Amino acid sequence: MLLKITNLHASIKGKEILKGINLVVNKGEVHAIMGPNGTGKSTLASVIAGRDVFDVTEGEVLYNAKNLLTLSVEERAREGIFLGFQYPVEIPGVSITNFMRTAVNEIRKYRGLDPMGAGEFLKMMEEKKKLVEITSNLTNRSVNEGFSGGEKKRNEIFQMAMLEPTLAILDETDSGLDIDALRVVANGVNKLRTSENGFVVITHYQRLLDYIIPDFVHVLFEGRIVKSGGKELAMELEEKGYDWIKQQL
Amino acid sequence: MEPMVLTPISKERLLDLYQENRSSLSADDSPAVRANREKALDSFRKLGFPDKKMEDWRNTDISKSLGLAYDYPLQPSEEDDMQKVFRCNIPHLDTAVIGQLNGWFVSKDVPLMELGNGIIIGSLAEAMKKYPHLVEPHLGNYTDVESNGFAALNTAFATDGTFIYIPDGVKSEKAVQLVNVIQHRENIFIQSRNLIILGKEAKLTVVHCDDSYDHQPSFSNIVTEIVVGEGAFLDHYKLQNLNNNSTLVSSTWFHLEREAKLESHYLSLNGALLRNNTYVRFNGSFGSANIYGLYLMDNRQHIDNYVAVDHASPDCISNELFKGILDEHATGVFNGHILVQRDAQRTNASQNNRNLLLTDTAKINSKPFLEIYNDDVKCSHGSTTGQLDETAMFYLRQRGIGEDNARMLLMFAFADEVVSKIAIEPLRYRIEDMVKKRLQGELQICEQCVLHCSTPEHPMEFKIDLSKI
Incomplete structure (x- = not known):
């Protein structure tokens, strides 16, 4: 079992957003989390990643049987959790190369490995660039500075490829993407799927799930997972809309 | 000659000191320079040192810095050996290095370098003697001694500093690096004076560094006048890396003629109290000035950037960007004054000050001030202060x-x-x-x-x- 969330409650500034989430992700699985705006999808992603503006008031999150909630943001990342941001942050003056080199080496240090040499690192970067079909010198540019929406998301997938996470959470990676960029992003994810890692894909639309085939689909509504099913649930949602779920409640 | 002693730095003590040393201070002066000195002394008598009651000094308190006892050498010390200054250079940058120790020009063997293309670099005192026709029309001409007490004091007392002259049409390939190192066995009070002249269509890069050699307190009052001739280009850098006991009041007047172009960079990295007064005047149309500042302060350090841009002519562009990071108990001030005069049509002026405060105890006072007497202008200003995102x-x-x-x-x-x-x-x-x-x-x-x-x-x-x- 990779991730086990039990009765998770979380709030921000006293306002409860997550109201008892239960979710199990095993190695090799892809879970899609869908739901209307403002139901707590991004909050769930942030809480798993450890963002401290949210207070966990109740419940448990186990990751590889470790209590995740006692770890800092960076410790969770070093343990293999990756969050693909809905709105990646611009960092002027810091190149993607140096940013990634810092990240890779801090993670290696945490795992008791020596820092990666410059040659080896550049080779790895070239490989991963191919994987997400980056041909330009994007990696020499400052992190996300002046990037188009598509470039930013592609850069998130590139970073995911570089950091080789065990659990990747993609928070609306498909928003703002045209169909070509969507395909590239999805291909990147599919190439990175193994029997040893798991994905949680948060999305509004069924469209992304045409490319990334999920094993499970969950509907998040008002802070709870109200319905779970296989990939056909996504189709049903696309057809009937979220009102269909609301009526069932 | 033993240095004079100031305990503390006070107007009365300095006025007395001037009377006692009047003849030696003006020994090498031309009549015009001597007249300037006397006029400046009268101004200083009226103005004295600024205090917190003055609008432009409301958030910068120099009384503590003035209150210490200082040596004030009126002449360079004989034992000054500054060979080490000349070893400084920036890799891959072709520079001519000028060393100053405690504000005095050091290379006494070659007080003035005269390069083949007519460039003159060296001691201002020496230039006054040898090239009065180059120095006199400019020295003291741009400095406002009527309202700036520090400038008045400097004009009355300073006898040396650096002189740079770039003739018309000469584009200096070499950057000139002016390194002022402070090192003295006691606390020291320093006043030096620099004059930089770029002729028509001339080009120059100046890197002006202020640095401490040890941890002894110092108080520097530096005045620099810079003339950028018609169509000339000056790339100007000020690097400040003084010790945590040093106070620096550095005032620079940029006088820009028609189509002159200025890029100025203030990089303040360390010092107990730094005050940069920057005055830019567009004396002719189609001039442009970009003035940038970066200050990184911590501890109980204080930085104050006062920038005044005088759009006295039409069709000029000025742009200011000052950014600072203040940590611990550091404090900062940004005072930006843009004056657009009646005839300065089609002025384009912008001003921006952004600050990062890393603690609750760090503080910044940011005050933009736009004074516009013309309605055909584009002016903008902005100021933001925040924490790390x-x-x-x-x-x-x-x-x-x-x-x-x-x-x-x-x-x-x-x-x-x-x-x-x-x-x-x-x-x-x-x-x-x-x-x-x-x-x-x-x-x-x-x-x-x-x-x-x-x-x-x-x-x-x-x-x-x-x-x-």
């Missing part, structure tokens, strides 16, 4: 980067907007390196000079020392 911190840490390194990266990113304006690559690399060291708390006041020539060269890249975590 929480979302950005989360982003970096989510990639496995520890909190300290994440803070460092974001601070560097914040500073980079100013550093990236440095056009000369080797200089930009050097300054990037200094900024990184400063942010990591590793920048020392130098063993050699501000440009850390003693540290081995290495390829510049953003690399965090993991052992520091």
